[in-house]
Amino acid sequence: MADVLEFRVPAGNSTTLLVLGLETDEAEHALYEAFSAFGLLYSVRIRKNAPVARPGYHALVKFYSARDARRAQDALNQQCLFQKSPLKVCICTRQRSFPQQAWALNSYKCQELANHYLGFNGWSSHIITLQNISGFEEEEVRTSPRSQQLKYLCIQELTIPQHGICTRGVGVAEPHVDTSQEFLMAAYRAQKLAAQQALSNAFQKILFVALENGKIAVEYSSTQEDLVDCLTEEELGGLIQVTDLTSSQMSPEGEEEILSDFSMDGE
Template structure:
């Protein structure tokens, strides 16, 4: 059977293992080494036992794949692994009483997941445009002192993700805003905003594809971006230097700052 993996924070049943019986010298690094042998991990969290349970720890190990989590549970349950006493490893299958929000993976996690299933040299990315959009909300009546205190650096980035073997090309958009610290200067804020915008754009590009992992280990890639997504339809020449901000309010952006911005831009020079 095939399993579909999205570039989202893993949720739902069957992806998280509860590890009980960890001794006092257990570490997250040791847990990561033991359980990552069965597949890529999203997170490893080590927690101290409650006082009534005695000394030691328990851990939550979260996989992207339910198949990997199931394999790890069967192989590691009642095994000592990296300690003297055996561990108890259970699948967390308890339903949460409230719906979970699908959150995008950050760019680093996206790259880790892509490298595992597709290979380090199987994909590439490039920045199509990186544009300064600072200052369009400034009030001309503000005095120079107030303007300096409230000055922020804002950048828009469009980045292209390419997977040649699967004939996939997807573009993502990222917006970043950082305050200007007078003690560090405008250049530091500019670099920080540019870097963050590029990271968000790459993450947004990965949201437009899914991995289809077959039981034999083979992987297919599917493009899931909506057809009306302009950033994927326009040529580089139509994007570079042609984006102008009209009435974009950064307070309306979601926490990731990448989802609802395309409708607020106008394309000039066509």
């Protein structure tokens, strides 16, 4: 069966394995090495057992692919791996009474997922526009002369040539600056963050379909026609009014990764 992968934090029990019987809380790297042999991991987290359970630790290993999670469970359940006693590996069956929000992956995780399935040369991106769209509130300036509001807009194009996919993303960063000494650093970080958000937003419009034979299909999955994808670069270059990206669209882990350049590709 095909496995559909979105550029969002994996949700649902089928992609998460519960590992029981850990003897130490310092086995994160060993777990990552063992389980990543079966597919790309989103996270590995070790926790102490509840007081009502036997002493020790357990781990939650989250894959992007439910198929990879099942393969890892079949192969590693009741294996000792890196310790003397065997580990119990099972699909997480914890039920939630409320719907889980599908958080967008941050730009670093998007690149990691794309590189895994497309290869390091399978995609590329470039910035179409990176603009300072800052505005100053007169009332704020009067009450706090040294306070400024900084705002940057980035529009970035993502291309996957082997699959004929080209889409664009929008990012807006608006840090608050309290002193003139912080302004240059805040402007630099705002540009970085806007570029990261734009790349993440572009990836949200596509999905991967991982077939049983190992091949990958890439589909454009935006629910409605996106004006940013329809305009020419010249039209986008002069774009002033944009739809702001709210914090609810971002991963709970945020965009903490600062990349070395605005223009990014799979290399």
